Amino acid sequence: MKLEMPRFNQARVLVLGDIMLDRYWEGPTSRISPEAPVPVVRVEHITDRPGGAANVALNIAALGSGVRLAGHCGDDEMADSLQDMLAGAGVDCVLARQPGRSTTTKLRVISRHQQLIRLDFEEPAFLPLSPALAGELPRQLDGCAVLVLSDYAKGAMSEPGTLIDIARQRGIPVLVDPKGSDFARYRGATLLTPNLQELESVVGACSTETDLVTRGEQLMAELELQALLVTRGEHGMTLLRPGLEELHLPARAREVFDVTGAGDTVIAVLAAAFAAGADITQAAALANIAAGIVVGKLGTATVSAPELRRAVHRDQGCERGVLSLEQLQVAVADARGHGERVVFTNGCFDIIHAGHVAYLEQARKLGGRLVVAVNSDESVRRLKGRGRPINPAERRMAVLAGLEAVDWVVAFGEDTPRELLRSLQPDILVKGGDYADKESVVGWDIVEAYGGEVQVLDFVDDVSTTAIVSRIRRDGPDPGSA
Numbered sequence: 001m002k003l004e005m006p007r008f009n010q011a012r013v014l015v016l017g018d019i020m021l022d023r024y025w026e027g028p029t030s031r032i033s034p035e036a037p038v039p040v041v042r043v044e045h046i047t048d049r050p051g052g053a054a055n056v057a058l059n060i061a062a063l064g065s066g067v068r069l070a071g072h073c074g075d076d077e078m079a080d081s082l083q084d085m086l087a088g089a090g091v092d093c094v095l096a097r098q099p100g101r102s103t104t105t106k107l108r109v110i111s112r113h114q115q116l117i118r119l120d121f122e123e124p125a126f127l128p129l130s131p132a133l134a135g136e137l138p139r140q141l142d143g144c145a146v147l148v149l150s151d152y153a154k155g156a157m158s159e160p161g162t163l164i165d166i167a168r169q170r171g172i173p174v175l176v177d178p179k180g181s182d183f184a185r186y187r188g189a190t191l192l193t194p195n196l197q198e199l200e201s202v203v204g205a206c207s208t209e210t211d212l213v214t215r216g217e218q219l220m221a222e223l224e225l226q227a228l229l230v231t232r233g234e235h236g237m238t239l240l241r242p243g244l245e246e247l248h249l250p251a252r253a254r255e256v257f258d259v260t261g262a263g264d265t266v267i268a269v270l271a272a273a274f275a276a277g278a279d280i281t282q283a284a285a286l287a288n289i290a291a292g293i294v295v296g297k298l299g300t301a302t303v304s305a306p307e308l309r310r311a312v313h314r315d316q317g318c319e320r321g322v323l324s325l326e327q328l329q330v331a332v333a334d335a336r337g338h339g340e341r342v343v344f345t346n347g348c349f350d351i352i353h354a355g356h357v358a359y360l361e362q363a364r365k366l367g368g369r370l371v372v373a374v375n376s377d378e379s380v381r382r383l384k385g386r387g388r389p390i391n392p393a394e395r396r397m398a399v400l401a402g403l404e405a406v407d408w409v410v411a412f413g414e415d416t417p418r419e420l421l422r423s424l425q426p427d428i429l430v431k432g433g434d435y436a437d438k439e440s441v442v443g444w445d446i447v448e449a450y451g452g453e454v455q456v457l458d459f460v461d462d463v464s465t466t467a468i469v470s471r472i473r474r475d476g477p478d479p480g481s482a
Contacts, residue, residue, distance in 0.1 A: 003285055003312050005330065006276035008305055012066035012143050013271045017053030017150030017157055017177075019071040019095065020104040021078045024049070029111040041111045048081050051106060052264075053150035054091075055302075056177070059268030061089045062302035065275065070094040070140060071156050074103035074123075094140065104154055122154065137166045145275035146173050148267055149189070153179040164188045173226075173274060177267045183223060191227040191280070193267050199230055216240040227280050231266060231291070239284045247281060249288040265294040265303055289315060306337030321401045322409045325423065328371065331408060332424050340368025344426035346417040348375045350389045352399050355432070362457045363430045364405035372400050373420050376413040383415060416442045428453045 027044040050058050057069040069086065073079045075097040082103065086093050104122040108115050141147065147167045151157035160176070165188065167174045173190040181201045186192060200206055203215040216228050220242055228240040239247040269290040273283035289311050290303045313331060323331060332342050343366050349356060364370045374397050380389040389396065397409045412420050421429065421443040429447045438444050438454040447454050 003282060003289075003315065004278075005305070005309050005312060006273045006278045006282075006286075008063040008065045008272050008276050010277075011145060011272050011275035012068075013060050013146045013148060013275050014140055014144040015053050015057045015060070015067060015069045015148045015150060015271075016163060017056070017071055017148070018104070018152035018154035019054045019069070019073045019082065019156075020051035020106060020152065020154070021082055022049045022051035022055070023047070023105055023107045024110055025107065026110045029116075039111065039116060041109055041116065043109075048078075048085065050082055050085055052104070052152045052154070053148075053156070054082055054086060055264040056148060056150045056268045056271075057086065057091045058089055059265050059302045060272050061091050063269065063272045063305045063308070065272040066090075066092075066143075068092040068094065068140060068144065070096075072096045072098055074101040075099045076102055078103035078105050124155075137163060138170065141167065141170060141172055144172065146175060146271045148271045149174065149176045149186075150264070150267070151177060151179045157185075160185055160189075161187065175267055175271050175274070177263055183219065187223045189223070189225060191229060191270070192223075192225060193229045193231065193263065193270065195231045195263065196233070196235075199228075212238060213240065213246050216246075217242065229266075229270070229284055229287075231263065237266075237284065237288050237291075239281065241280065247284070249285060251288075251292065262291050262295050265301075266291050269303070269308070286312070304337075306334055309334040309337065320407055322397050325410060325420075328408055328410050329423065332369075332371070332426070335369045338368075341366070341427040342369050342371060342424070343367040343428045343430060344371045344373065344417075344421065344424065345430045346373035346375070346412075346420070347432075348380045348384065348389060349396050349400055350380065350384075350391055352396075352403075357403065357405075359432045359457055360400075360403060360405045364407075366428050366430065366455065369407045370405060371408050371410065371424065371426060372406050373417050374400065374409060374411050375415075376411050379413055379415055418443050418446060421446045425450055426452060428455060430455045430457055432457055 024047040025043045026047070027042045029039040029041045031040050032038065033040050053071050054069060057067045060067040069091050073082065073095050079095065079097055083093060083095060102121065102123055107119040107121065109117050149157055149160050149163060164174050164186065168188055175191050175193065176186045176189045177193050178186055178198060183192065183202050196206070203219055206212040206215060212230065216230065217240060220228050220240060226241065230238045232238060234251050236251040237249045239249065266287045269287040270283045273286050274280070286308065290308055293303045293307055293311055294301050309330065313334060335342055343363050345363050360370065360372070374393060375383065377389055377393050393411055397411060400406050401409045429441065429443060429452060431441045435441055435456050438456055441454055441456065444454040
């Protein structure tokens with residue numbers, strides 16, 4: 001499956017559900033308490049992070065999408081902290097504070113990247129959101145392309161049916177992260193994202209892939225769902241759709257530190273991608289990659305658009321090497337998103353020699369990424385005449401891509417790279433020292449017009465492709481060579 005990054009900044013999502021605060025006490029431990037056989041943690045860092053539905057909203061905002069969050073919380077300092085963090089992240093909050101109630105808080109004590117204990121501070125369930133928001137929901141949905149219901153079984157989603165009906169009447173998809181064993185409450189939703197354990201609590205044990213697919217399809221039919229995405233830990237995810245073959249997405253995590261909040265990331269990326277126009281298979285694949293990133297972080301965490309873009313490139317084999325112009329445009333945007341300066345150079349590179357290698361190594365040191373644009377065979381023939389190039393474009397590009405200094409190689413068919421420069425807008429344009437000054441470099445005017453730099457690098461004496469070709473033609477091949 002070829003993945004493309006959606007335009008997350010064009011998406012807007014409404015998130016409803018259980019709002020919580022995740023609090024972390026972290027520090028070293030080097031001894032056992034004399035009072036009981038437990039480790040003594042010397043707390044050095046106290047961190048608060050939005051949890052539950054608030055973490056879903058935070059994940060959507062981290063992708064650059066617009067997001068509105070509505071739900072109940074207490075009227076206390078924890079709610080103040082949540083409001084400040086969410087507003088700072090660009091989340092539009094509609095928090096219904098209930099006087100005399102405490103905001104649900106989960107406290108985790110961590111040492112050496114290990115969670116030692118979790119303490120939950122919560123009161124009996126809040127009133128359901130449905131009566132409170134049913135009248136306001138149409139207004140809250142204005143401008144939103146997707147509704148997310150984040151159910152953590154704290155009371156907010158005890159009556160989700162009304163919310164689903166209102167969204168469906170407006171033609172807005174509803175994605176649900178479910179809890180409990182009564183999935184009938186979510187009848188009519190567009191998609192549910194249970195983990196395998198949650199699904200089995202409803203449909204029974206799924207000991208084989210066939211069981212999972214069969215029972216999942218029955219559940220979709222009973223609840224009038226359009227899709228079911230089952231998260232399966234180290235076994236990845238399985239996407240089921242009525243009448244279509246199941247899609248299995250293997251786990252992407254390289255190293256798992258903490259699965260806390262991974263489900264929030266999954267539904268957040270699903271919702272943002274869906275709202276940005278991606279189809280359900282693309283959205284699920286992106287969510288799967290995002291889950292692989294977030295479980296490599298400690299605690300409740302988010303995945304940014306640049307992080308996801310880079311992971312997609314790696315997954316698609318675009319992290320380095322020969323790229324199409326379209327792939328390169330995305331790769332350059334990703335590099336900029338990570339604060340990397342992009343260096344650009346171009347040439348025929350017909351026979352790679354020591355001068356090329358030295359000059360490319362100098363160029364690479366000027367920034368975070370080096371793009372090498374290579375003239376096509378037809379372009380070289382026009383510029384150099386009959387008999388050139390010696391090596392066809394694919395071979396020239398393969399050699400360049402194998403050099404440690406080079407990140408990306410792209411071909412161009414014009415005689416000059418002016419259109420490429422306009423398209424990519426690299427931070428630095430460089431050429432070798434056989435140019436008298438920067439004004440003699442093709443495209444210098446384009447680069448300086450948008451605020452880029454032009455540099456002429458050191459010249460390596462007595463090394464050039466033309467000279468090498470002339471010497472070979474004059475002297476012939478070395479009789480001792482194989």
